[in-house]
Amino acid sequence: MSNTKKVRQPVPFRPNKISTPEAAAAVDRDPPLQILLKAVQKNGIPEATESKSVVYWMRMGDLRVADNRALSLASLRAHKLGVPLLVLFILSPQDYIAHDRSKRRIDFTLRNLEKMQRSLAELHIPLDVWTHPLRRTLSSAVISYLKRMGATFLFANIEYEVDELRRDISICNLSRADGIQATFVHDKCVIEPGVLATKQGKVYTVYSPFRRSWEQELNANPHYWKKAAELQPNAKSIYESELYGPLFNTPVPSSLEGFELSEKEKENMANFFPAGEDAAVQVLQRFLTTKARASQLGAVSPLAPDAKENSKESRVTNYATDRSRVDKDTSSRLSPYLAAGVISVRECIRATMELKKGFNKAKVEVSKDSGVGVWVQEIAWRDFYVHVLAACPRVSMGRPFLEKYADVVWEDYQEEPERREKEAIKAQEGQAGNPGESVRRWKEGMTGYPIVDAGMRCINEMGWVHNRLRMIVAMFLTKDLMIDWRVGERYFMENLIDGDLAANNGGWQWSASTGTDAAPYFRIFNPYSQSEKVDPAGDFIRRFVPELASLKGKDIHKPPPHIADKLGYPRPIIQHEEARTRALRRFKNPGES
Numbered sequence: 001m002s003n004t005k006k007v008r009q010p011v012p013f014r015p016n017k018i019s020t021p022e023a024a025a026a027v028d029r030d031p032p033l034q035i036l037l038k039a040v041q042k043n044g045i046p047e048a049t050e051s052k053s054v055v056y057w058m059r060m061g062d063l064r065v066a067d068n069r070a071l072s073l074a075s076l077r078a079h080k081l082g083v084p085l086l087v088l089f090i091l092s093p094q095d096y097i098a099h100d101r102s103k104r105r106i107d108f109t110l111r112n113l114e115k116m117q118r119s120l121a122e123l124h125i126p127l128d129v130w131t132h133p134l135r136r137t138l139s140s141a142v143i144s145y146l147k148r149m150g151a152t153f154l155f156a157n158i159e160y161e162v163d164e165l166r167r168d169i170s171i172c173n174l175s176r177a178d179g180i181q182a183t184f185v186h187d188k189c190v191i192e193p194g195v196l197a198t199k200q201g202k203v204y205t206v207y208s209p210f211r212r213s214w215e216q217e218l219n220a221n222p223h224y225w226k227k228a229a230e231l232q233p234n235a236k237s238i239y240e241s242e243l244y245g246p247l248f249n250t251p252v253p254s255s256l257e258g259f260e261l262s263e264k265e266k267e268n269m270a271n272f273f274p275a276g277e278d279a280a281v282q283v284l285q286r287f288l289t290t291k292a293r294a295s296q297l298g299a300v301s302p303l304a305p306d307a308k309e310n311s312k313e314s315r316v317t318n319y320a321t322d323r324s325r326v327d328k329d330t331s332s333r334l335s336p337y338l339a340a341g342v343i344s345v346r347e348c349i350r351a352t353m354e355l356k357k358g359f360n361k362a363k364v365e366v367s368k369d370s371g372v373g374v375w376v377q378e379i380a381w382r383d384f385y386v387h388v389l390a391a392c393p394r395v396s397m398g399r400p401f402l403e404k405y406a407d408v409v410w411e412d413y414q415e416e417p418e419r420r421e422k423e424a425i426k427a428q429e430g431q432a433g434n435p436g437e438s439v440r441r442w443k444e445g446m447t448g449y450p451i452v453d454a455g456m457r458c459i460n461e462m463g464w465v466h467n468r469l470r471m472i473v474a475m476f477l478t479k480d481l482m483i484d485w486r487v488g489e490r491y492f493m494e495n496l497i498d499g500d501l502a503a504n505n506g507g508w509q510w511s512a513s514t515g516t517d518a519a520p521y522f523r524i525f526n527p528y529s530q531s532e533k534v535d536p537a538g539d540f541i542r543r544f545v546p547e548l549a550s551l552k553g554k555d556i557h558k559p560p561p562h563i564a565d566k567l568g569y570p571r572p573i574i575q576h577e578e579a580r581t582r583a584l585r586r587f588k589n590p591g592e593s
């Protein structure tokens with residue numbers, strides 16, 4: 001008899017990313033952050049007392065030892081109980097797939113973990129890194145780990161995305177039955193979500209009033225920028241423990257299956273974004289105290305040794321006037337470090353206060369009249385989007401922040417693999433104007449709009465691009481090409497080293513006018529005039545679109561068709577004015593194409 005038993009193929013993990021409006025509204029009414037905070041409170045009483053160790057669970061957004069609230073609390077607890085502190089990190093590939101995590105971000109995570117393992121070992125604290133394949137069993141795996149380690153105390157910083165909050169709620173519920181006290185604390189923002197509210201007691205959904213309230217609250221309460229207590233070392237006897245000693249021998253893997261970078265790319269990323277807390281502090285200090293450097297344009301190391309320290313004309317001093325220029329070294333490039341928590345956002349605030357003369361040390365400068373003040377306002381933008389995410393979880397469920405724009409008719413492009421395959425075939429046939437072809441050309445930086453193409457090629461090369469360019473390319477995709485913002489949001493997450501749901505979703509929905517922008521949908525960037533503003537001499541375009549390097553004057557922004565043909569550069573994929581009219585029509589009448 002022949003063996004007819006079929007081998008079951010593993011089903012690829014492909015979670016549904018877009019919720020129904022009803023499901024999103026239900027989650028908005030009862031935000032998981034509030035449920036988690038209540039569960040933590042409930043867990044706090046009665047307090048667990050007996051514990052052989054204390055565990056701090058480090059996540060992707062708090063990869064540092066210094067000024068880390070949950071880690072600091074865990075250390076205090078361990079010290080008080082006279083037991084060892086253990087640090088745990090779980091690699092969860094299914095979560096990374098579900099959240100479109102880029103290989104670059106995973107590689108950055110591993111590089112930072114490797115550094116941290118060494119700095120923690122100096123304090124005799126082990127960093128135990130393991131991979132858990134199934135995300136739905138992650139909560140119970142954590143509880144089993146705690147039991148195995150004899151730990152009745154777990155500490156972690158809060159992650160504000162819906163899936164992560166739900167996971168932590170389940171940990172709280174599971175831990176109670178086992179007498180484990182799970183504590184989740186705020187750490188990501190300067191001011192935690194839930195503190196600031198409008199007169200009606202609602203979350204701010206417009207940035208400017210949020211920022212004013214943020215400034216007031218911050219300057220009335222210095223604890224917001226207070227550093228968390230330093231870690232206490234474990235007793236050296238930990239190495240002799242049969243249970244804990246071996247934890248020092250588990251190395252951080254150099255890559256994660258399914259998220260491997262090529263050797264060349266790994267090298268590039270390590271050069272553009274060196275790992276470690278020291279590197280992050282240096283990047284910050286250089287931004288605050290050194291001049292903009294021509295050598296810093298594009299994909300280069302931020303720690304190149306050619307900076308003159310303590311310049312009066314530091315980048316932050318000129319930030320108010322120069323920040324939108326993409327052809328200059330104008331911004332801090334701290335976003336990968338802030339997104340991964342390699343530096344604490346409180347450290348950034350404190351550092352601006354320590355910039356001697358002219359600044360009141362008891363007050364955080366947030367005014368738009370100084371470079372420092374405008375830069376701190378960017379930090380407030382970061383807080384703003386986390387507050388929106390925490391109060392309106394719909395944004396992490398694939399829904400527009402403004403549900404009224406859910407029916408805007410986008411060009412018919414979907415991200416399912418089968419569909420993508422078909423699109424690719426059509427694209428090969430060269431059917432210009434079909435949505436698959438448009439998306440491909442946008443991703444590759446071949447739209448025929450030099451500033452858009454330079455921005456996209458910069459992302460593809462560096463995994464990072466200046467904020468202005470993010471806005472320009474996002475608006476081009478959503479308003480000129482009328483492609484659903486979720487396509488772009490996903491591409492950014494898959495390619496950025498600083499991919500962060502709150503900031504990325506906030507930026508995309510702002511650009512697509514489905515989000516928190518106070519101006520209505522008719523804010524549509526003209527890619528040509530934007531190009532002249534942000535890259536006047538075209539240096540940035542020349543660097544990333546080398547086929548246009550020989551162009552002079554305004555041609556660099558809008559190459560004449562016959563010259564573009566000669567240089568092998570594509571003609572514009574769409575006429576901006578026509579596209580603008582189409583976008584206005586579709587936004588005015590959501591549902592009509």
Ligand SMILES: Cc1cc2nc3c(=O)[nH]c(=O)nc-3n(C[C@H](O)[C@H](O)[C@H](O)COP(=O)(O)OP(=O)(O)OC[C@H]3O[C@@H](n4cnc5c(N)ncnc54)[C@H](O)[C@@H]3O)c2cc1C
Pocket residue numbers: 331332333334335336338339378379381382383385465466467468470471474492496498499500501503504505506507508511
């Ligand atoms: C479509 C779009 C997608 C984006 N995706 C991300 C993302 O995935 N991750 C991310 O960190 N930022 C994102 N941003 C925000 C912003 O573009 C980057 O934070 C910024 O370009 C990082 O450069 P920098 O560190 O030199 O910034 P700086 O100008 O030096 O600003 C300092 C810090 O403030 C924060 N910040 C600045 N601008 C913003 C902003 N608009 N929103 C939220 N935080 C801000 C960042 O943490 C940044 O590092 C996005 C913006 C847009 C328009």
